[in-house]
Amino acid sequence: MSLDALPAHHPLATGETAESPLVAALEGRRPAHRPVWFMRQAGRSLPEYLKVREGTTMLESCLDPALAAEITLQPVRRYGVDAGIFFSDIVVPLKVAGVAVDIAPGVGPVFERPMRSMADIESLPALGVPGDGGAFDVALEPIRQAVRLSVEQLGSTPLIGFAGAPFTLAAYMVEGRPSRDHMAARELMWAAPDVWEALVAWTSRAAGLFLRAQVLAGASAVQLFDSWAGSLSEVTYVEKCAGGSRAALMAVADLGVPRIHFAANAGHLLDPMGAAGATALGVDYRTPLDQASRAVGGRFPLQGNIDPAMLGAPADALERHVQDVLDRGSEAPGHVVNLGHGMPPHADPDVVKRVVEQVHERG
Ligand code: CP3
Secondary structure, eight states: OOOSOOOSSSSSTTTTTSSSSSHHHHOOOOOSSBBBBOOOOOOTTTTHHHHTTSSHHHHHHOOOHHHHHHHHHHHHHHOOSSOOEEEOOTTTTHHHHHHHHHHHTEEEEEEEEESSSSSHHSSEEEEEETTTSHHHHTTTTHHHHHHHHHHHHHHHHHHEEEEOHHHHHHHHHHHOOOOOOOOHHHHHHSHHHHHHHHHHHHHHHHHHHHHHHHHHHSSEEEEEETTTTTGGGHHHIIIIHHHHHHHHHTTGGGGTTOOOETTTOOOOGGGHHHHOOEEEEOOTSSHHHHHHHHHTTOSSOEEEEEEEEEEEEGGHHHHHHHHHHHHTTTTTSSSSEEESSOOOOTOOHHHHHHHHHHHHHHH
């Protein structure tokens, strides 16, 4: 894929991150060592995070460029991981667009008004098109600044930009808050297909523009997080959600950066997730990587999938588990080591650091 559409100073265009282990593995090459990073590596498991976050809310810290960059860098410094994940949240593009949403500590995103009718969707703020200088484009400026500051400090370590997948975002907006089975969202898809379609069209644009802003400001790869897609059947996913994910990922396809598509609990969706505009797939901890690779015909570099619960296991059991992930991951055309979902808040940073060392020595 050509990188011609990237700004000349972008770290992939200058070559600074082009040969990094992360980018190489995501492009299906075999770097000198297996790259590793962790979903939710920035955050509550780090004492230095708790310290800098004192006195600010989650969303305030996402919109403070210097603070967001500092938090992005913290796990890279401490663990020596092969990528920074941009410190932000899946609801940040909605917040800056003007949607009334907050992140309640210990709960997650909470919306003032759940979206259920066509009138609700029509009341959503306009998003415009990339670089149009409209309200949303301007509101994304703190995000671009935070990315630029992160990338400057990361040097040859690539930054991964991210967005929530259109389904997961839409499900939050319909439910109004985290829910166990996403029933209101799954009902709306079939009860009011036109309302669902309009909402997913909006969340796809929000996610796509959020990704594009991060890439143009310096991110060397992106990941789309579909945290809740695992609650869908394959048929429902393909009919009602995959198109939105595809639109969000294709919003950066011309820029030539690797596009990782991750969903939790979604071994049954790997094939359609691959078809939805991804260049690499994130696999949760329930599906062994060799099996996942076979399920997609060996066509995608894979990312994953250490069981987060194993971080609390005795050292020898964890070491065997990590080795098993490395062995099975070798079957894919490229392998980025990660957890098979987010870092637990109580993870011991010293244990995490030993996992990174093991991957770098043996991967
Ligand atoms: O470390 C990283 O990976 C970088 C930043 C990041 C955050 N959220 C920071 C955050 C990323 C990539 C996310 C993605 C995200 N946010 C997802 C998709 C990933 C997944 O886990 O499936 C989802 C579903 C959300 C929504 C959300 N935001 C939840 C469920 C929560 C947890 C609420 C809680 O307190 O238990 C948040 C808040 C959040 N996002 C925190 C962080 C560090 C915790 C807030 C805090 O420390 O005060």
